[in-house]
Amino acid sequence: MNHSILVVDDEERLAIVLAAALEDMGHAATAVGGAHEAMQRLERERFDLVLTDLRMPDMDGRALLGEIRRRWPETPVIILTAFATVRDAVELVKEGAFDYIAKPFEIDHVAATVARALRLADVVRDNERLRGELDGRYNLGTLVGDSASFRKVIRQITEVCETRATVLLTGESGSGKDVVARAIHFNSPRRNQPFIAVNCAALPENLLESELFGHVKGAFTGATANRIGRFAAADGGTLFLDEIGDMPIGLQAKLLRAVQELTFEPIGANRSQKVDVRLIAATHQDMRAAVTEGRFREDLFYRLNVFPVRLPPLRERAGDIPLLAADFLRRLADSMGKRITGFSPAALSAMSAHDWPGNIRELHNCVERAVIVARNPVIDLPDLPQDLFSNVRRGGREGLPQDLDAELERIERDFIIDALQRANGVQVQAAKLLGVSERSLWHRIKKLDIRLARKVAE
Structure with a gap:
C-alpha cells in the first residue's frame, strides 16, 4: 500500500534527503521547512x-504535535530530535507522539519506526471504515417502514437508546429483531464498545454456560485453557441474548444472578467477576405462556421484560413491503453490479398480496433471487420465485393450489384485466402500468384469451 508521509524540518536539506529516502521505500513523501507550512499542507x-x-523556530514540534492531536487525532506523529533533547522527546511520546528518532539516525531505524507507525495508521483507518459502515448500516434511518405499527417500534427504540434499560424484543422469526438490537446499541452511548450476540437456541446447556460465562483451565474434560465468556467480552458494551425463550431451565438461575447483579463466576472459578453490560434479549415465543407452563422462570422474565418492544410481522405492515423491497433492491443490485431500477406494478402487487410467513428475511431472499435472474432493468412477475404465489390472499384461498400453472395463469389474468380497466382498455397505457412492452402485453392477452371491448367489463 502506498502511504503519504509529511516530513517537517527547518533544515530543509535534511527534510528533502529524508523524504527521498522514504520515497525509495515506496512511500509518497512531502518535505516542508516549518510547522506553519506543515499545517497548511495538512x-x-x-x-x-x-x-x-522537535526544535524549530516560531512553532516547534511540541506545538505541531498538539495541533495534529487536536485536529487529526488519527494521524500518527514521529518526533525527530537531537540526542541532547531525547528526554523531551520521551515526554512527547507520553503526550501522544507515536515514537521518536534521535539524530543522527540510521535509515534502517527510520524505516522500521515508520513501518510500525503506518501499520497502526492502517489499523485505525480500517476500524474507522468498519465503524462507519456499522453506523451507516444500523442508524435509525436504515430501519425502513412507514406503517403505524412500525412507527411505534421506531418511537420505542428512540426512547430507549440513550438509557441502559434491559430490552426484550418479541416477534416472529425473520421480523428483524437482530437488526433492531444492533440499532439500539449503535445509537446508544455504548456505540464505541463491543456488541456481542449469543444465540441461546444454538447450543446445548453445558456449552451455552461456558459460552456465556467462560471457564477456567481444568474445569471439565477438554478445558485445556482459560476461556473468556460473552458476558466478559461485552464489558462496557451490549450483550444480545437471541432466542432467550429457548434457554434451558437449569441455566436460567445463573443467568438471573448475572442479570440482577451483573456478577458471575466462570465455570470452575472460585471468584466472582463483575461487568458493566447492557442487556437486550429477543424471542419468537410467547414468554408469558412459557412462564405459565414452567418453561421459563417468572423472576427472570420480569428482569428481562423491563422495556418490551414487539416487532410486527410483515403481514401486519403490508404497506411497508414496497419500501422494504426497494431498499433491498438498491443494496443487492449495487453489490452484484446490476443496473436494476425497480419493480413492475404486477411484481409489486404480487409481493403485496403474499403473506410472508418468513417475514423480512423471506422478502430479502425473494428480492435477492429476483435480482439474480432479472435480465431487464425492471423486475417483473416472472422474475419472482414461483412459490411466492402458493398462499396469496386472493379470493380467500389458503394453502397450496391444486394446479400451480392454472393458479399462476389466473393471477396473471387478474393483473392484466385490472390494468386494462384502469387504462380504459387502452393497451399502451395498460402495458406501462404493468411494466411490460405493448407487444408483450398483446401476446399475453392473446394467450389468455382475454376479450377486449372499448372498455373492459369487470
Whole structure:
C-alpha cells in the first residue's frame, strides 16, 4: 500500500534527503521547512504519517504535535530530535507522539519506526471504515417502514437508546429483531464498545454456560485453557441474548444472578467477576405462556421484560413491503453490479398480496433471487420465485393450489384485466402500468384469451 508521509524540518536539506529516502521505500513523501507550512499542507491533504523535528523556530514540534492531536487525532506523529533533547522527546511520546528518532539516525531505524507507525495508521483507518459502515448500516434511518405499527417500534427504540434499560424484543422469526438490537446499541452511548450476540437456541446447556460465562483451565474434560465468556467480552458494551425463550431451565438461575447483579463466576472459578453490560434479549415465543407452563422462570422474565418492544410481522405492515423491497433492491443490485431500477406494478402487487410467513428475511431472499435472474432493468412477475404465489390472499384461498400453472395463469389474468380497466382498455397505457412492452402485453392477452371491448367489463 502506498502511504503519504509529511516530513517537517527547518533544515530543509535534511527534510528533502529524508523524504527521498522514504520515497525509495515506496512511500509518497512531502518535505516542508516549518510547522506553519506543515499545517497548511495538512489542511489541504490527507497524510498517513507526520515526521517532525522537535526544535524549530516560531512553532516547534511540541506545538505541531498538539495541533495534529487536536485536529487529526488519527494521524500518527514521529518526533525527530537531537540526542541532547531525547528526554523531551520521551515526554512527547507520553503526550501522544507515536515514537521518536534521535539524530543522527540510521535509515534502517527510520524505516522500521515508520513501518510500525503506518501499520497502526492502517489499523485505525480500517476500524474507522468498519465503524462507519456499522453506523451507516444500523442508524435509525436504515430501519425502513412507514406503517403505524412500525412507527411505534421506531418511537420505542428512540426512547430507549440513550438509557441502559434491559430490552426484550418479541416477534416472529425473520421480523428483524437482530437488526433492531444492533440499532439500539449503535445509537446508544455504548456505540464505541463491543456488541456481542449469543444465540441461546444454538447450543446445548453445558456449552451455552461456558459460552456465556467462560471457564477456567481444568474445569471439565477438554478445558485445556482459560476461556473468556460473552458476558466478559461485552464489558462496557451490549450483550444480545437471541432466542432467550429457548434457554434451558437449569441455566436460567445463573443467568438471573448475572442479570440482577451483573456478577458471575466462570465455570470452575472460585471468584466472582463483575461487568458493566447492557442487556437486550429477543424471542419468537410467547414468554408469558412459557412462564405459565414452567418453561421459563417468572423472576427472570420480569428482569428481562423491563422495556418490551414487539416487532410486527410483515403481514401486519403490508404497506411497508414496497419500501422494504426497494431498499433491498438498491443494496443487492449495487453489490452484484446490476443496473436494476425497480419493480413492475404486477411484481409489486404480487409481493403485496403474499403473506410472508418468513417475514423480512423471506422478502430479502425473494428480492435477492429476483435480482439474480432479472435480465431487464425492471423486475417483473416472472422474475419472482414461483412459490411466492402458493398462499396469496386472493379470493380467500389458503394453502397450496391444486394446479400451480392454472393458479399462476389466473393471477396473471387478474393483473392484466385490472390494468386494462384502469387504462380504459387502452393497451399502451395498460402495458406501462404493468411494466411490460405493448407487444408483450398483446401476446399475453392473446394467450389468455382475454376479450377486449372499448372498455373492459369487470
